[in-house]
Amino acid sequence: MAQQERGGSSVATVVDSVWIFVTLAGVACALTLVYLGMRSVMNIGGFCAEGGPYEIAVHCPKGSTGFLIGGIWGGLIFAGLYVWRTLRAGVGSFVGLLWPALFLSLGWNFLDFGIINPPGEGGGPVAGWLVCAVLFFIMGGLPLIPALWGIVRWLRGAPPRLPLGMSGLMGSGGGIRTALSTMRQLKQLRRDLVTPGPTTSTWTWPGGGTTPRTPPTGGAAGGADVVAQLERLDALHRSGALSDAQYEAAKRAVLGAGGPA
């Protein structure tokens, strides 16, 4: 049995490892393609066009449109999957480095083509690109400090934390979780409203506290109501919408009000 559990947990580690490796590699690949695609466009002056009814003065370099659009969307999707899997595995992630990696690499492109190797023959510094370089270095460089500090903290033994406001958005009690649980309850409420017959749902207000939608009735129907309410409460409790104390209080209320007389 213990061996089975160990086997199960090592399988889970392998699955998590594959997910995290593939999704992070996907993000890095997408960032690289955006970086290289941007360089290819800057190399021909910084603007180009494809398709449409007009005569095109500067065609885009081969593949650059796909690299930029695919890289941005692919990077976002892979980054979302990567964050999800690292949270699920309880692993400190490099997600805080992704923003600095994007802005510093693109900022380097602006600096490189703006002053070091301006495009065109005998091209001088390109002021517009230098402004972008400074902005991108500030936007990428400042968050790099807390991102690196977060990784160092995690390596030293602190629990994994998402950078900046992301923990509040995704962690327990955070906005996304509350929104999901509220949506689940609204769906249940709608189902109850369109279903004829006695309703059994218990509405849990986001701030806590529960309101039975209809008072439970006694007898056999009341018994079925009680079971249904207890099941519903259990589901809400397991989903995290109800705290332990709220769950116990609601269960006592259901058992007290609807139990057999």
Add this chain to the structure above:
Amino acid sequence: VSPGRRAYWFLLQAAAAFAGVLLGILIYNAVTR
């Protein structure tokens, strides 16, 4: 989580990032050749 496991996850992610950059360069070179 033990220090060994933290080191494992750190190295795995560093390797993934490195592999992703290499893959990106390979794809770019293959498409633009």
